[in-house]
Amino acid sequence: MKIVCSKSNLLQGVNIVSKAVPSKTTMSILECILIDATSNEIKLIANDMELGIETIIEGDIEDRGIIAIDAKIFSEIVRKLPDNEVTIEVDDNFKTIISCEKSKFNIAGKSGEDFSYLPYIEKNYFISVSQFALKETIRQTIFSTAMNDNNKLMTGELFEINSNTLKMVSLDGHRISIRKIELKDHYDQKKVVVPGKTLVELSKILSGEMDDMVNMFFTENHIVFEFDKTTVVSRLIEGEYFKIDQMLSSDYETKVKINKKEFLNCIDRATLLVKEGDKKPIIINITDGNMELKINSALGSMNENIDIEKIGKDIIIGFNPKFLIDALRVIDEEEINIYLVNSKAPCFIRDDEEKYIYLILPVNFNAINN
Amino acid sequence: MKIVCSKSNLLQGVNIVSKAVPSKTTMSILECILIDATSNEIKLIANDMELGIETIIEGDIEDRGIIAIDAKIFSEIVRKLPDNEVTIEVDDNFKTIISCEKSKFNIAGKSGEDFSYLPYIEKNYFISVSQFALKETIRQTIFSTAMNDNNKLMTGELFEINSNTLKMVSLDGHRISIRKIELKDHYDQKKVVVPGKTLVELSKILSGEMDDMVNMFFTENHIVFEFDKTTVVSRLIEGEYFKIDQMLSSDYETKVKINKKEFLNCIDRATLLVKEGDKKPIIINITDGNMELKINSALGSMNENIDIEKIGKDIIIGFNPKFLIDALRVIDEEEINIYLVNSKAPCFIRDDEEKYIYLILPVNFNAINN
Numbered sequence: 001m002k003i004v005c006s007k008s009n010l011l012q013g014v015n016i017v018s019k020a021v022p023s024k025t026t027m028s029i030l031e032c033i034l035i036d037a038t039s040n041e042i043k044l045i046a047n048d049m050e051l052g053i054e055t056i057i058e059g060d061i062e063d064r065g066i067i068a069i070d071a072k073i074f075s076e077i078v079r080k081l082p083d084n085e086v087t088i089e090v091d092d093n094f095k096t097i098i099s100c101e102k103s104k105f106n107i108a109g110k111s112g113e114d115f116s117y118l119p120y121i122e123k124n125y126f127i128s129v130s131q132f133a134l135k136e137t138i139r140q141t142i143f144s145t146a147m148n149d150n151n152k153l154m155t156g157e158l159f160e161i162n163s164n165t166l167k168m169v170s171l172d173g174h175r176i177s178i179r180k181i182e183l184k185d186h187y188d189q190k191k192v193v194v195p196g197k198t199l200v201e202l203s204k205i206l207s208g209e210m211d212d213m214v215n216m217f218f219t220e221n222h223i224v225f226e227f228d229k230t231t232v233v234s235r236l237i238e239g240e241y242f243k244i245d246q247m248l249s250s251d252y253e254t255k256v257k258i259n260k261k262e263f264l265n266c267i268d269r270a271t272l273l274v275k276e277g278d279k280k281p282i283i284i285n286i287t288d289g290n291m292e293l294k295i296n297s298a299l300g301s302m303n304e305n306i307d308i309e310k311i312g313k314d315i316i317i318g319f320n321p322k323f324l325i326d327a328l329r330v331i332d333e334e335e336i337n338i339y340l341v342n343s344k345a346p347c348f349i350r351d352d353e354e355k356y357i358y359l360i361l362p363v364n365f366n367a368i369n370n
Numbered sequence: 371m372k373i374v375c376s377k378s379n380l381l382q383g384v385n386i387v388s389k390a391v392p393s394k395t396t397m398s399i400l401e402c403i404l405i406d407a408t409s410n411e412i413k414l415i416a417n418d419m420e421l422g423i424e425t426i427i428e429g430d431i432e433d434r435g436i437i438a439i440d441a442k443i444f445s446e447i448v449r450k451l452p453d454n455e456v457t458i459e460v461d462d463n464f465k466t467i468i469s470c471e472k473s474k475f476n477i478a479g480k481s482g483e484d485f486s487y488l489p490y491i492e493k494n495y496f497i498s499v500s501q502f503a504l505k506e507t508i509r510q511t512i513f514s515t516a517m518n519d520n521n522k523l524m525t526g527e528l529f530e531i532n533s534n535t536l537k538m539v540s541l542d543g544h545r546i547s548i549r550k551i552e553l554k555d556h557y558d559q560k561k562v563v564v565p566g567k568t569l570v571e572l573s574k575i576l577s578g579e580m581d582d583m584v585n586m587f588f589t590e591n592h593i594v595f596e597f598d599k600t601t602v603v604s605r606l607i608e609g610e611y612f613k614i615d616q617m618l619s620s621d622y623e624t625k626v627k628i629n630k631k632e633f634l635n636c637i638d639r640a641t642l643l644v645k646e647g648d649k650k651p652i653i654i655n656i657t658d659g660n661m662e663l664k665i666n667s668a669l670g671s672m673n674e675n676i677d678i679e680k681i682g683k684d685i686i687i688g689f690n691p692k693f694l695i696d697a698l699r700v701i702d703e704e705e706i707n708i709y710l711v712n713s714k715a716p717c718f719i720r721d722d723e724e725k726y727i728y729l730i731l732p733v734n735f736n737a738i739n740n
Contacts, residue, residue, distance in 0.1 A: 073642065073669055080639045103639060107670030269450045269473060299443055300477030
């Protein structure tokens, strides 16, 4: 094999597919990036069996062939090469020479034979969204997926397509995040659960531009994202997702309108006094025109007042401050509405059109002690 | 005690003195910042017994007093306060209330009685340098102090004053770094060894401006740096520093003129193939007009050629690439001169006026195997 391409193209490609290289694995072939120059295009591929990424880079194929190279060493070499034409040459023993200007690296590659190619996907049904919308919506929902594997479904996000709406939902047992993307076309109904890890890695390589599109294809077991010259294939999580509709309610006893930034900064300050792992609730006391926030810990106490607009009953309610912070950080609106029922029922932060809904369960607290 | 000052002044002061708060200690009073408002000035002080820092912040003293507050929690609170007037109020039980706008923190302070004040220093003899020069020179020499305590003197830097020159020297047994600062006045001879840790922390709070000055005072056991409204007091390291003059020599067999950036980038690339802790030398083969660099490791091999100007004999010599990188990174010149004697003698990188000298010992290698 012999290929020639620019350092910048090569680096971009390597950075993209590296997202599918597992950090720990017992199969050393999975730690490799495959360079496939057997046809007319130079393809880079990485695949950890759950998530696979393939991207096409521009360049010349002087001699067709295929080689698997350790992803870590390969990406480090490419990153540090001078900004010029790079030649990659492989002999019959998989000895790989990477040269650029007067610099020449000699490393051992591996046969491409053992490499797992991306599964073949029949591309019938697909929907199209902007890279910007998908990247943003992942950021605005991913934080409430569950970290541990106790319930596999909680580690993923629901993608629910309904006519011209894509709804993305994540939940971890303490809170639910729901965001809707309006689609340009109308599509058939579809419900799949996409692994959180796939979305984290995907959002790193999406451009974030309004005008760049992503096509999403669905099969029984896989979801495929196609954009630019890149294809991302991920397994889906099997099983039926939680029935969230019955957890949502539009009834409320108290409605609060508050400046988001003031609210967020105040909670942020309050959490200074809480050591990591220490489950101290922030106590919120809502009266006419005023919200008082209080926190007590072994380190000391903090209280602060914020001007609000209130409709309905007074209420005292406690929350895990982290859950409030996570939700407030991803809301772009300056003013937000919070809907409360009582100190034991979930609170809802949502806009009038329900483009976003953040449900957070309160924490039990002893009002007398706080 | 009751004081009022702006958040920005307070934060700046806290950031400065925090550099003298030990990360680990068994004496909890050392983890505190002392606020001393017993006189007409608000002083912040921290002291780990080796290094002490005091700084004066602007503000109003409404009620004189003194309090010690845990440095970590105090600096976190101050950092997150709104950008406005901050009031710190302490009652007789050391209960401390920090308030700003509608935010109010309540934490437990400590009596200032147990706090170790900075030692009193008689300020007779001092020299003056710009903050820029001192900060730069620390950066350009600190990396070759020894990390471990086996030889205490190697963990510090020699400050040698001779007429109108301040020479700063560090060495770790494998290399020596020497930089000279020209002083505006002539001073008496003086030789002290300053702890590396002091210099690291000091350089973080020096402004780096040409026009800002630092005064350095010397006593038997201490060095004091005075600048802006800050005083840094450090113990000196006892003992006689190494006689470096006899290690320096101006004889050479080979002189090489090379582009610094090309040389540095090339070594940087070569070290990709060296895992941390793996002691692989870089082999440098110098012939007329050309330097070839080679490295071999379990991961592969790399070689590269650089155009040079050479005077004298051809030579093959091996180095620990890290030592070359460390020295090259802190040299600002575009072109540098390297002086070599033979493959077992140290190489010197120095300018003609000897404002800087970097001596690096070579590594034994088997030329046939490489």
